[in-house]
Amino acid sequence: MSLTLRPMTEGDWSDWIAVDEEAFGAPIPPHREERFKENTEFERSLGAYDGDLLVGATAVFSFTMTVPGGPIPVGGVTAVGVLPSHRRRGVLTALMTRQLADLHERGEAVAALYASEAVIYGRFGYGRAADTMTFDIPRSGGAFVPHAPADPSLRLRIVRPAEAREVFEKVFDAALGSRPGLYARTPARWDGVLGDHEADQGGAGPLRAVVAEDDGGPRGYALFRIKADWTGNNLPDGELRLKEVFGLDPAAYALLWRHLLDRDLVSRIKAWNRPADDPLIHLLADARQLNAGWLDDLWVRVVDVERALPARRYSAPVDVVIEVEDAVCPWNARRWRLSADVSGARCTPVDDAADLVLPVSVLGAAYLGGRPLAALQAAGVVREARAGAVRELSAAMAWDPAPCAGLIF
Numbered sequence: 001m002s003l004t005l006r007p008m009t010e011g012d013w014s015d016w017i018a019v020d021e022e023a024f025g026a027p028i029p030p031h032r033e034e035r036f037k038e039n040t041e042f043e044r045s046l047g048a049y050d051g052d053l054l055v056g057a058t059a060v061f062s063f064t065m066t067v068p069g070g071p072i073p074v075g076g077v078t079a080v081g082v083l084p085s086h087r088r089r090g091v092l093t094a095l096m097t098r099q100l101a102d103l104h105e106r107g108e109a110v111a112a113l114y115a116s117e118a119v120i121y122g123r124f125g126y127g128r129a130a131d132t133m134t135f136d137i138p139r140s141g142g143a144f145v146p147h148a149p150a151d152p153s154l155r156l157r158i159v160r161p162a163e164a165r166e167v168f169e170k171v172f173d174a175a176l177g178s179r180p181g182l183y184a185r186t187p188a189r190w191d192g193v194l195g196d197h198e199a200d201q202g203g204a205g206p207l208r209a210v211v212a213e214d215d216g217g218p219r220g221y222a223l224f225r226i227k228a229d230w231t232g233n234n235l236p237d238g239e240l241r242l243k244e245v246f247g248l249d250p251a252a253y254a255l256l257w258r259h260l261l262d263r264d265l266v267s268r269i270k271a272w273n274r275p276a277d278d279p280l281i282h283l284l285a286d287a288r289q290l291n292a293g294w295l296d297d298l299w300v301r302v303v304d305v306e307r308a309l310p311a312r313r314y315s316a317p318v319d320v321v322i323e324v325e326d327a328v329c330p331w332n333a334r335r336w337r338l339s340a341d342v343s344g345a346r347c348t349p350v351d352d353a354a355d356l357v358l359p360v361s362v363l364g365a366a367y368l369g370g371r372p373l374a375a376l377q378a379a380g381v382v383r384e385a386r387a388g389a390v391r392e393l394s395a396a397m398a399w400d401p402a403p404c405a406g407l408i409f
């Protein structure tokens with residue numbers, strides 16, 4: 001097989017969809033296909049052709065994503081698929097290698113993705129940068145700690161999601177800079193968040209929304225669905241499925257969760273994509289009731305070490321020489337001196353002796369501030385050449401709050 005790689009055009013759309021449907025083994029409902037097309041930047045897509053046949057594809061969304069210290073441009077890698085007839089013959093490897101070179105040439109220092117399977121992307125230098133929790137809370141377990149915040153000026157308002165979009169946008173935009181991993185939403189992306197076709201509902205009825213506000217305006221919102229049900233004994237057995245909740249302050253956040261945990265006729269509250277440090281963990285009187293599960297959220301690839309490391313802020317001063325191993329992006333594979341304090345950072349190529357040695361995937365894992373390098377050292381993935389260097393870099397790269405994109409792209 002001899003492969004040719006090129007960006008796809010609108011004319012390739014039906015072939016692209018056919019490859020993705022075959023690769024994922026599932027039809028893409030027409031309204032999702034339309035949304036995907038609206039979000040697609042064709043010039044940032046990449047198709048792999050065996051002769052005239054499209055056998056693999058991927059694309060990049062141009063995101064503005066929050067990293068420690070503020071927003072930066074990030075390439076959001078998506079829609080990776082290889083025809084089952086052509087799998088395990090290097091098609092993905094060719095696509096990833098070319099895509100990373102394109103990102104580098106474009107000057108985008110960082111890429112991020114959601115992985116369908118966690119084993120796929122480490123070999124291409126992506127590191128598991130953010131974790132996400134799933135919660136499955138019985139309504140009976142929703143009691144709060146006695147000192148949970150309450151603000152009498154706050155009130156709740158039930159709204160129709162389609163009519164309150166501006167409210168959600170206002171709250172989301174105010175929350176955007178607060179958590180690494182969150183990315184700015186275009187109108188087309190909001191269409192997706194608020195999409196309410198039957199296929200979006202998953203059998204759980206229409207999207208519902210509640211806003212927390214005071215006389216000054218909105219301070220938070222929650223989007224969710226309720227799958228109403230009854231037991232054989234005619235007892236209420238509904239399930240509330242949370243899509244997202246944002247509170248701009250602790251009292252608004254607590255009030256929204258009080259509402260979610262206390263809807264009549266609901267016996268369980270299920271939430272996905274929650275950050276690993278979700279304040280709910282500390283609001284519940286009995287956090288065992290979360291029945292929490294732990295998954296990978298964003299995978300991050302440092303495409304260009306020299307640009308990426310100074311693009312974020314650091315929690316503590318650090319001055320270390322890092323030897324980066326990177327077989328896929330050879331421009332990164334060398335020693336770099338990172339000198340940073342809380343006001344800014346510099347990263348310069350050096351020939352000095354290394355203080356620590358790590359694969360580029362580790363830099364990606366630590367980039368958003370949620371993966372302690374010290375833990376990766378304990379796992380044997382980071383090698384320390386100067387005593388204390390890992391602890392210094394680990395403390396500098398750590399960031400609060402924990403990263404989480406929360407919305408799969």
Ligand SMILES: CC(=O)SCCNC(=O)CCNC(=O)[C@H](O)C(C)(C)COP(=O)(O)OP(=O)(O)OC[C@H]1O[C@@H](n2cnc3c(N)ncnc32)[C@H](O)[C@@H]1OP(=O)(O)O
Nearest residue numbers: 023078079080081082087088089090091092093113115116
């Ligand atoms: C960001 C996103 O879009 S996530 C979505 C990813 N896509 C999917 O999950 C759709 C279904 N799967 C597929 O389309 C394909 O199997 C892909 C894209 C995952 C892999 O494509 P391939 O062309 O088969 O990958 P390629 O042949 O380049 O494999 C490279 C290496 O990765 C390994 N690999 C690739 N996919 C997997 C996997 N799912 N599980 C385990 N190993 C894998 C291969 O074994 C190979 O290892 P080797 O170098 O030791 O031989």
